[in-house]
Amino acid sequence: MSLLTVDGLSVRFDTDDGPVHAVDRLSFSLAEREVLGVVGESGCGKSVSFMALLRLLPETAVVSGRAEFDGVDLLTIPSSRLRRVRGRQIAFVFQEPMTSLNPAFKVGRQIGEVLTRHLGLSRGEAERRTVELLDLVRIPAPDRRAREYPHQLSGGMRQRVMIAMALACAPKILIADEPTTALDVTIQAGILDLMRDIRERLGTAIVLITHNLGVVADVADRVIVMYAGRKAEEAPVGDLFAEPQHPYTNGLLGAVPRPSVEGPRARLREIPGRVPSLAELPGACAFAPRCPRADERSRSQVPELREVRPNHLVACFHPGPDLAQTG
Amino acid sequence: MNDGQPTLDVVDLVKHFPVRGLGARGVVHAVDGVSFSIAPGELLGLVGESGSGKSTVANCVIRLLEPTSGTVTLRGRDITHLSRRELRPLRRDMHMVFQDPYSSLDPRMTSGQIVGEPLYVQGLMRGTELDRAVEALFDRVGLRSELRSRYPHELSGGQRQRVGLARALSVSPKLLIADEPVSALDVSVQASILNLLGDLQQEFGFSCLFITHDLATVEYLCDRVAVMYLGKIVELAPTRELFASPTHPYTQALLSAAVVPDPVIQRARTRIVLEGDIPSPLDPPTGCRFRTRCPLEPQSAPLSHEREPALVEVGPGHHVACHLASRSGFTPALVDTAELGA
Numbered sequence: 001m002s003l004l005t006v007d008g009l010s011v012r013f014d015t016d017d018g019p020v021h022a023v024d025r026l027s028f029s030l031a032e033r034e035v036l037g038v039v040g041e042s043g044c045g046k047s048v049s050f051m052a053l054l055r056l057l058p059e060t061a062v063v064s065g066r067a068e069f070d071g072v073d074l075l076t077i078p079s080s081r082l083r084r085v086r087g088r089q090i091a092f093v094f095q096e097p098m099t100s101l102n103p104a105f106k107v108g109r110q111i112g113e114v115l116t117r118h119l120g121l122s123r124g125e126a127e128r129r130t131v132e133l134l135d136l137v138r139i140p141a142p143d144r145r146a147r148e149y150p151h152q153l154s155g156g157m158r159q160r161v162m163i164a165m166a167l168a169c170a171p172k173i174l175i176a177d178e179p180t181t182a183l184d185v186t187i188q189a190g191i192l193d194l195m196r197d198i199r200e201r202l203g204t205a206i207v208l209i210t211h212n213l214g215v216v217a218d219v220a221d222r223v224i225v226m227y228a229g230r231k232a233e234e235a236p237v238g239d240l241f242a243e244p245q246h247p248y249t250n251g252l253l254g255a256v257p258r259p260s261v262e263g264p265r266a267r268l269r270e271i272p273g274r275v276p277s278l279a280e281l282p283g284a285c286a287f288a289p290r291c292p293r294a295d296e297r298s299r300s301q302v303p304e305l306r307e308v309r310p311n312h313l314v315a316c317f318h319p320g321p322d323l324a325q326t327g
Numbered sequence: 328m329n330d331g332q333p334t335l336d337v338v339d340l341v342k343h344f345p346v347r348g349l350g351a352r353g354v355v356h357a358v359d360g361v362s363f364s365i366a367p368g369e370l371l372g373l374v375g376e377s378g379s380g381k382s383t384v385a386n387c388v389i390r391l392l393e394p395t396s397g398t399v400t401l402r403g404r405d406i407t408h409l410s411r412r413e414l415r416p417l418r419r420d421m422h423m424v425f426q427d428p429y430s431s432l433d434p435r436m437t438s439g440q441i442v443g444e445p446l447y448v449q450g451l452m453r454g455t456e457l458d459r460a461v462e463a464l465f466d467r468v469g470l471r472s473e474l475r476s477r478y479p480h481e482l483s484g485g486q487r488q489r490v491g492l493a494r495a496l497s498v499s500p501k502l503l504i505a506d507e508p509v510s511a512l513d514v515s516v517q518a519s520i521l522n523l524l525g526d527l528q529q530e531f532g533f534s535c536l537f538i539t540h541d542l543a544t545v546e547y548l549c550d551r552v553a554v555m556y557l558g559k560i561v562e563l564a565p566t567r568e569l570f571a572s573p574t575h576p577y578t579q580a581l582l583s584a585a586v587v588p589d590p591v592i593q594r595a596r597t598r599i600v601l602e603g604d605i606p607s608p609l610d611p612p613t614g615c616r617f618r619t620r621c622p623l624e625p626q627s628a629p630l631s632h633e634r635e636p637a638l639v640e641v642g643p644g645h646h647v648a649c650h651l652a653s654r655s656g657f658t659p660a661l662v663d664t665a666e667l668g669a
Contacts, residue, residue: 154605155377185542189583257521
């Protein structure tokens, strides 16, 4: 049932100023055909976690934990084996399609390379399949587009090419890191539709890493909220938005301007203070310094995750929706 | 100075950039005939996607660029073609806050010097008087006064944007131009900057041209909204009116595409996904610029190919540039507008 099971993933960077704990004991699982949203602000460890799973981080990163996929532990298998998983069974789509494509080669050739290398297709077969893939991601006139260079495509089109490339080997998991952040809203809508479509038609499980709660509300089945390298909350999407438990999740939801009813403008919720430095991982709740519910216990003990309702986990000593929701 | 005079009046603003080399030759039609005005104390939101020309409008207004044609009038004075020297005293009346707080502050100045610089340059204050003013400004934007001696790189993104705001407000401008001031910030920090901007506006009463791609921010903050597409304003209306009854097909598409942080509402919405991409401003379509992507093009053709729709008033203060909207009794409704406002 579970496609990927991550247990106690930690990532540490040893710097001149001491260790930086980018990810701290993160555990989660991903089911087949599931869209998992991973939300958090800059520096919360959302991207680093998934880079670590596929061992894409520089050697200075100290990674520990287990990541079970298809009967093997991704973190310990030899890199020759990992290479058969990476790109083929688990594919990555990055935020910036401009810098992820090679400007010197036509896009068709770049997709074709994946097919010849991973699947051993002949050049002719690869060309045919490339056009099919471009059609799959709904690029108009795919045979013409395959012969163009990245700079000839718009931002939205480039992101579609990246997704086509990621889908080339029919991966079981697609990890999309902020796939719509660099795009305009009308283009973003098309890419999100495409994600939904991929899951429906190909049955691919998708991890959607984003800072945008609206994007998560739109496509995710389940959501993980991360803060300062730790999982703060995890819940089915409906529960998370209807009854957010962690004060940080509550704060994030209140901070987004949203269409208001009649009446004077309500103030947006602010979260006082700032994200803590990951170097000073305290033996306390990382959110305590900014939290209205913090007490002695939150400042001296790390709250462990616990299940407050079925499948709804929260790492807080005082969970629950805010009583006075503004906005 | 009479009271009915707008703080800013922009008439038929045009900015073209000639391009040469790299095989391309021609003119980028960045802004092509944009008119609007901002009343004292009013916040006007200018919304558009990349390439719509919204930042070029801002740069022409603050005169970082000289318009190709048209006029920009600041409190009754035509500033369209003033020289740098002539503009200098007017820098007291308008100030700008930029998108990227990392690159818009001088890295070699302390944040205190950055905030005090406009007062110093304008010759308004010196010495301890200036120090006190800077301290008061820091306090007003919610920065601890000991941060005055810090350099920009020692501050967080949100703190830097507060420094930018304090600097802009130091000379009590009549017009503040804010170009995507919160886009580079995290959600929780965005909220505090938007709140601060709202508070400061109430307190100082300045007019504001607020440029953004984010509709939710505009709805939260602005009194009126202008929507731009490919160098033109396609719709201009009071905020509530625009969100309650968006009339231009592009505005409707834009509103329907914005994601709402609520899965129940979001998943029930009808979305208009526009075909294709924004055309090149080097060679904009003839007639209506939106016709190449407009879902209602079959109904507006052939007129939309031949003639450019004028911005006409369809309701009190509600202007739309669409052939279909100006036809009497016809509303180019693509989606149920009640659903968009939900």
